[in-house]
Amino acid sequence: MPESDGEGPPWYSRDPDGRIQRAIVPERLLRHRGLQERGILPYYPIKPGVVFGTYDPDNDDAPQYVIKILDLSTQELPIYERLLRNLDCPANHTLPCEIIRSDHPVLVMPMLSSIDASCIALDGGTPLAPLFRAFHELVEGVEYLHALHIAHLDLCWGNVIMATPRMAAQHKGVVAWGIYIIDYDTSRQLTRRPRRHPAITLPDTQVEPPDGLTTFDPYSWDVYCLGRLLERTMEMYYRKQERPHWLARWFVTWLIGTERGCTKVCRCRPTAATARRVLDILGWIAPVFDTFSAKC
Numbered sequence: 001m002p003e004s005d006g007e008g009p010p011w012y013s014r015d016p017d018g019r020i021q022r023a024i025v026p027e028r029l030l031r032h033r034g035l036q037e038r039g040i041l042p043y044y045p046i047k048p049g050v051v052f053g054t055y056d057p058d059n060d061d062a063p064q065y066v067i068k069i070l071d072l073s074t075q076e077l078p079i080y081e082r083l084l085r086n087l088d089c090p091a092n093h094t095l096p097c098e099i100i101r102s103d104h105p106v107l108v109m110p111m112l113s114s115i116d117a118s119c120i121a122l123d124g125g126t127p128l129a130p131l132f133r134a135f136h137e138l139v140e141g142v143e144y145l146h147a148l149h150i151a152h153l154d155l156c157w158g159n160v161i162m163a164t165p166r167m168a169a170q171h172k173g174v175v176a177w178g179i180y181i182i183d184y185d186t187s188r189q190l191t192r193r194p195r196r197h198p199a200i201t202l203p204d205t206q207v208e209p210p211d212g213l214t215t216f217d218p219y220s221w222d223v224y225c226l227g228r229l230l231e232r233t234m235e236m237y238y239r240k241q242e243r244p245h246w247l248a249r250w251f252v253t254w255l256i257g258t259e260r261g262c263t264k265v266c267r268c269r270p271t272a273a274t275a276r277r278v279l280d281i282l283g284w285i286a287p288v289f290d291t292f293s294a295k296c
Helices: 032-036 077-084 128-147 165-170 218-237 248-258 273-295
Strands: 044-047 049-055 065-069 099-101 107-110 159-164 179-181
Touching: 032 107, 077 099, 128 179, 128 218, 128 248, 128 273, 218 248, 218 273, 248 273
Parallel strands: none
Antiparallel strands: 044 049, 049 065, 065 107, 099 107, 159 179
């Protein structure tokens, strides 16, 4: 990302010699009228120049927020505008947040945590049913985006978060142990639905494309990244065992698919909608496996 003091991010603080100070919150953000009106004070950079966190050193129990300076050259602002209109939909796994439009638009969202696989099953065991419930939330969230013709394009561990009960109590609309999808700065609003969209050139992504590919069906790319994300979640969940449950491994492998380098519509893996329907079935089957395992 270029070093910029223009309208869009990144915004940096500079010393008297003009050198960038990445560890300091820029004065421009501290003076942001919308943040001041809400009493929200950026305290430290999370992603220097773009994302900042709040913290009250006098009150450790104060709710904490993330402030993101929106880049108006991307589709993140219009995508959030669409997603935030329908937070009541159970399939919408967008984090409840606020777009502050006074001065330059910024996004203020609750500060949650990374997915903690040890909290998926609260009794400390590794039953299959809770893992599939977590899988279902993520797959359902991606299916919801795709139904709106939105491709996230950067689904990864850093772009999904989880709320603890304490965080849920501090932030309105946040559900305890709920899983949320964030960061739409590389996302695209598309004109065609899944199984109808040709390949596009991928933006910079945190997931490494298979076989060095640079073009991908955008919906299929999301499902591939989703498979990799669930693979990591599964491995963390079963980290104390020799290997994950075979049914979880099958589902993750099915999502990742066998890449054939499709240049048009991709059929190397299922759609998010198909994956969610399969998870509906697996959700019924999993308790049977758990009951049988408990008796053995």
